[in-house]
Amino acid sequence: MIPGVPPLIGSLIMGSIVLGFVVGLVAYTTLLERKFAARMQSRVGPYRVGPHGLFQPIADGIKLLLKEDLIPTSADRTVFNLAPVVFLIPCLLIFASIPFAPNIGVADLNIGVLFFLAVSSMEIVGLFMAGWGSNNKYALLSVMRAVNQIISYDLPLLFAALVPVMLAGSLKMSDIAAAQAGGFWFIFYPVLGQLGFLAFMIAGVAAENRTPFDILEAESELVAGFRVEYSGMKFGLIQLGEYAHVLGTSFLGALLFLGAWAGPGPAWLGPLWFFIKAMLMFLLFTWVRWSFVRIKVDQILAVSWKLMLPLTLALLIVTAIVIVMRGPAV
Amino acid sequence: MAEVRAIDYTGSERLTMNMGPQHPSAHGVFRAILTLEGEKIVGVDAVIGYLHRCHEKLAENLAYVQYPSIASKTDYVAAMSSELAYVMAAEKIGQFEVPKRAQYLRVMVNELQRVASHCLWLGTWCLDMGGALGGGTSIFLYCIRERETVLDLFESLVGARLLYGFHQVGGVRYDPSAGWAAQCRATIDTIEKRLLEYEQMLDDNAFFEARTRNVGVISSALAQDVGVSGPLLRASGVNFDLRRDQPYSSYEDFDFKVPVETEGDCHARYRVRMVEFRESIKIVRQALDRLPEGPISSRPGVKSLGQVRVPKGEAYARVEGPRGEVGCYLVADGSQKPYRMKWRGASFSNLAVLPYILPGVTVADVVAIMGSVDPVFGEVDR
Amino acid sequence: MSAEMNIARARMLLEGIPGVTLSGEGPILTVETPVDQFAVVGAMLKEKVGCLFFAFLTAIDHKEAGLEVVARLDNLDSRVCVMLRTKLGAGNTRCPSLFAIYRGANWMEREAFDMFGIVFDGHPDLRRMLLPEDWVGHPLLKSYAVDTPYPPYR
Numbered sequence: 001m002i003p004g005v006p007p008l009i010g011s012l013i014m015g016s017i018v019l020g021f022v023v024g025l026v027a028y029t030t031l032l033e034r035k036f037a038a039r040m041q042s043r044v045g046p047y048r049v050g051p052h053g054l055f056q057p058i059a060d061g062i063k064l065l066l067k068e069d070l071i072p073t074s075a076d077r078t079v080f081n082l083a084p085v086v087f088l089i090p091c092l093l094i095f096a097s098i099p100f101a102p103n104i105g106v107a108d109l110n111i112g113v114l115f116f117l118a119v120s121s122m123e124i125v126g127l128f129m130a131g132w133g134s135n136n137k138y139a140l141l142s143v144m145r146a147v148n149q150i151i152s153y154d155l156p157l158l159f160a161a162l163v164p165v166m167l168a169g170s171l172k173m174s175d176i177a178a179a180q181a182g183g184f185w186f187i188f189y190p191v192l193g194q195l196g197f198l199a200f201m202i203a204g205v206a207a208e209n210r211t212p213f214d215i216l217e218a219e220s221e222l223v224a225g226f227r228v229e230y231s232g233m234k235f236g237l238i239q240l241g242e243y244a245h246v247l248g249t250s251f252l253g254a255l256l257f258l259g260a261w262a263g264p265g266p267a268w269l270g271p272l273w274f275f276i277k278a279m280l281m282f283l284l285f286t287w288v289r290w291s292f293v294r295i296k297v298d299q300i301l302a303v304s305w306k307l308m309l310p311l312t313l314a315l316l317i318v319t320a321i322v323i324v325m326r327g328p329a330v
Numbered sequence: 331m332a333e334v335r336a337i338d339y340t341g342s343e344r345l346t347m348n349m350g351p352q353h354p355s356a357h358g359v360f361r362a363i364l365t366l367e368g369e370k371i372v373g374v375d376a377v378i379g380y381l382h383r384c385h386e387k388l389a390e391n392l393a394y395v396q397y398p399s400i401a402s403k404t405d406y407v408a409a410m411s412s413e414l415a416y417v418m419a420a421e422k423i424g425q426f427e428v429p430k431r432a433q434y435l436r437v438m439v440n441e442l443q444r445v446a447s448h449c450l451w452l453g454t455w456c457l458d459m460g461g462a463l464g465g466g467t468s469i470f471l472y473c474i475r476e477r478e479t480v481l482d483l484f485e486s487l488v489g490a491r492l493l494y495g496f497h498q499v500g501g502v503r504y505d506p507s508a509g510w511a512a513q514c515r516a517t518i519d520t521i522e523k524r525l526l527e528y529e530q531m532l533d534d535n536a537f538f539e540a541r542t543r544n545v546g547v548i549s550s551a552l553a554q555d556v557g558v559s560g561p562l563l564r565a566s567g568v569n570f571d572l573r574r575d576q577p578y579s580s581y582e583d584f585d586f587k588v589p590v591e592t593e594g595d596c597h598a599r600y601r602v603r604m605v606e607f608r609e610s611i612k613i614v615r616q617a618l619d620r621l622p623e624g625p626i627s628s629r630p631g632v633k634s635l636g637q638v639r640v641p642k643g644e645a646y647a648r649v650e651g652p653r654g655e656v657g658c659y660l661v662a663d664g665s666q667k668p669y670r671m672k673w674r675g676a677s678f679s680n681l682a683v684l685p686y687i688l689p690g691v692t693v694a695d696v697v698a699i700m701g702s703v704d705p706v707f708g709e710v711d712r
Numbered sequence: 713m714s715a716e717m718n719i720a721r722a723r724m725l726l727e728g729i730p731g732v733t734l735s736g737e738g739p740i741l742t743v744e745t746p747v748d749q750f751a752v753v754g755a756m757l758k759e760k761v762g763c764l765f766f767a768f769l770t771a772i773d774h775k776e777a778g779l780e781v782v783a784r785l786d787n788l789d790s791r792v793c794v795m796l797r798t799k800l801g802a803g804n805t806r807c808p809s810l811f812a813i814y815r816g817a818n819w820m821e822r823e824a825f826d827m828f829g830i831v832f833d834g835h836p837d838l839r840r841m842l843l844p845e846d847w848v849g850h851p852l853l854k855s856y857a858v859d860t861p862y863p864p865y866r
Contacts, residue, residue, distance in 0.1 A: 041471040137347050141369075141693070290468055291531075293460035295540045296694045297369065379842035386827070387851055391858050554764040554788065557816035570788040646784060646795070659782070661772060672770040672782075679768075682819045711842055 014106045015096065022095050026243040027057035029282065036283060037290045067232035072135060075229065079133030084230070084237040087126025090119045091241040094248040099174050101261050101270040112173035113165055116252055120245060121154045121207075127226060130238070134229040143226045145297045150207055152304035157203035159312035163196035164256040166319050177260035185259035192319050197257045199312050201284065204249045206300065208242070210289050213300055250281035344372065349696070351380050357454065357700055358707030362684075369692045374685045381711035389671035394420050394638040397668075399495035401658075404673055405709040406493060407450055410436075410443040411651035412709075413497040416671075418578060418647035419660035420499045424640040431624040432501035433580040438617040439487075439496060440579075440649070441610040442480055442514075445521060447652035448603050448610075449477040452528065455701030459541055469531060476524055479517045486510060499638045501627025511618050518611045525607055532600075542596035546687050546699035549594060556686070557679035560654025561602045562703065566594035572650035583620075584613050596702040606652075636666045646674075653677050653704055675709030715739045718792045722761045726753060742795045750798045751808040751834070754783070758813055762787045763794055766816035771828045773854045778802040779828060783810065783817075800830070809834035827852035 038045030046053030097115045099105030109115050131143025164186040168179035186193045206213040254277035261270030349362040359380035365373035389397055401416040402409030453473030481491040488494045488504050532538050550567040571588040573581040589605035591598035640662040648657035654676030663669040680703050719741055726732050731746035745753045757763045763785035772780045783796045809832035810817040821832045822841040829850035
């Protein structure tokens with residue numbers, strides 16, 4: 001990627017930069033969410049730590065590092081300790097495939113979108129390990145629900161993400177971004193774009209376990225669900241993974257539907273526009289989260305299999321027909 | 331001694347889960363030992379008594395002038411109704427006269443308390459269903475904001491926000507000061523407007539409907555058999571409200587509607603309570619408009635313990651609290667302390683219906699049902 | 713059916729049973745039965761007089777005269793209230809259970825057992841309700857002093 005530097009070293013440098021950026025972003029995204037939610041509830045949110053609460057994430061990080069690391073006696077130690085790591089790795093790895101501007105990014109794979117979706121659904125393994133290793137009925141119950149839900153919603157998510165892929169004709173992320181150049185963002189594509197975006201939003205909210213589909217944590221019923229036995233930095237890693245996943249989906253959504261780095265001004269402002277659009281997607285997810293109560297697991301699965309899957313399949317078929325009818329010159 | 335347990339814990343796929351006394355949505359200290367098969371509940375053993383503070387024994391040792399402040403600690407969310415039951419029982423036995431102004435003040439304060447209690451109910455119910463990090467919190471904070479304004483009213487009237495000591499045998503202890511009526515009117519006008527907001531947020535909300543329709547259905551026969559009262563009874567189709575059907579404390583002077591629904595599910599209970607909000611506000615307005623002048627107690631200036639002596643006799647006085655029928659069965663023996671006091675808590679009987687409606691629902695529904703039953707464990711455990 | 717008709721009906725049905733006395737004025741009827749007729753009269757009140765609402769059940773300790781069990785049943789439609797009482801007699805702590813007739817008696821009788829030591833015949837699951845399972849003594853009896861020491865709680 002970087003000219004004049006051997007590709008391996010270049011990837012390492014880019015990888016560290018992206019990783020550092022993502023971790024920092026995740027920390028400050030928690031603050032953003034808390035402030036946003038607070039304003040929705042007519043209160044202020046974190047205010048005292050630093051000017052307007054700006055050092056709150058740092059304080060939270062230090063607190064988590066200093067906390068006692070508790071492992072229940074009857075927990076499966078290896079599984080319990082490995083689970084946060086196994087959960088975190090896919091959630092951070094997805095950022096490797098996202099290009100932040102043409103030629104800036106860790107790896108712009110030819111199968112970028114496929115890689116993203118495949119790796120992001122591997123977090124289920126880490127999730128299940130956390131629930132199982134805790135040796136706690138609440139954790140087990142919540143993780144059983146989570147596996148059900150994530151598997152059910154990954155399919156509509158995939159089909160919804162395939163709509164812009166088909167319209168652009170390539171799985172490579174920079175090609176999809178290039179196909180939207182000139183203001184023809186896929187969200188503006190008549191009917192198909194809007195429906196695809198809507199399906200992506202709904203399936204995305206569900207695949208990330210956010211309210212109204214957050215039965216995984218179901219705070220008031222299962223008392224933090226699969227995370228119930230984790231404390232200290234292990235809990236921090238799980239939080240990191242969750243927010244990284246949400247942000248990754250926001251970035252993907254911004255890239256697939258909102259034109260990625262297209263925006264007014266010079267080309268080097270591209271990553272900034274991309275970032276702003278991703279944050280907009282994130283705020284959409286957050287807005288939905290703080291407005292709705294959650295629904296039950298059987299209703300969630302019913303929505304997925306009886307509603308989302310047939311509709312996204314139909315959407316895909318219609319997209320294919322439209323593409324064929326449009327002719328080869330896209 | 332019969333040690334037969336009515337719950338069958340055998341079965342291959344069964345899981346015994348403890349929804350323990352420390353739980354974010356238990357509404358207080360309540361332990362439910364649930365036997366689950368997958369996600370469905372097949373057995374419930376409700377364990378209560380974590381908040382037992384021996385009110386009934388205490389009442390035998392405290393004089394009639396001392397106990398009303400303690401009575402508010404049974405249903406601490408609706409303290410005014412709790413105190414009223416006790417003083418009404420004592421007044422019934424002794425045939426004490428309660429001046430008209432005191433009766434109107436009692437009505438006003440009880441209806442304001444109903445508004446505050448229902449605010450808390452709605453907030454905590456949505457909180458339980460939506461999660462402490464989610465949409466439920468938003469509604470919770472809005473409702474608490476409204477409740478705070480009512481508690482401010484109480485603070486300027488009595489001096490306390492949650493547990494009062496406003497009622498005494500023979501009347502009430504405090505008279506509203508000069509600006510209180512205007513503050514009261516402003517508060518209830520604001521609350522009435524904000525109620526529209528809550529209804530807009532929840533009435534057509536598909537998620538809310540999915541969580542509450544056909545969940546936790548209590549038939550009217552079961553409700554009466556177990557002794558369920560209040561909004562739960564009216565949501566199951568029984569048209570009975572103590573304020574209208576056995577009026578006390580001048581309730582017959584007021585004009586209000588009593589909502590009745592027939593489905594008996596959580597959504598019906600929600601609708602009943604939302605109407606009760608508005609009716610309570612109506613009653614408060616009428617009371618403010620027609621508040622008569624006069625003394626606030628027939629036995630003012632209580633200065634010693636032995637000043638109130640209730641002659642031999644017994645009576646059962648009941649009040650329509652926000653949760654249902656709060657009753658006080660008092661047996662007096664002529665001295666300054668009761669001989670026996672039985673506190674009939676509304677939530678005790680409301681909670682007793684759980685073992686009959688929970689089997690067959692999922693764990694998520696337990697939370698919605700508990701919230702719509704709205705127990706306060708001060709009343710359950712006393 | 714109006715309140716007066718219900719009360720008249722109740723009087724007609726119950727006056728015939730030996731040992732049962734009725735008193736009270738207006739819509740409040742007090743029915744005093746001997747111990748063995750407690751459940752029978754309760755069933756009669758539910759089926760024939762229409763007292764479907766079970767308000768509460770409790771006990772009173774009359775010191776030397778023994779315990780007395782009091783239950784309150786209501787007919788909500790016609791606003792009739794019935795206080796059903798039975799004196800257990802000095803030294804007697806057994807009483808028939810109303811559980812088969814009113815399901816609300818379940819927890820109320822458990823509480824009466826917890827506080828007074830009354831054993832209800834026919835109750836399926838008579839355990840302590842409010843106090844811990846290993847508590848010794850029945851606190852609401854007059855013989856139990858308010859400040860009885862009970863480590864570790866007191």
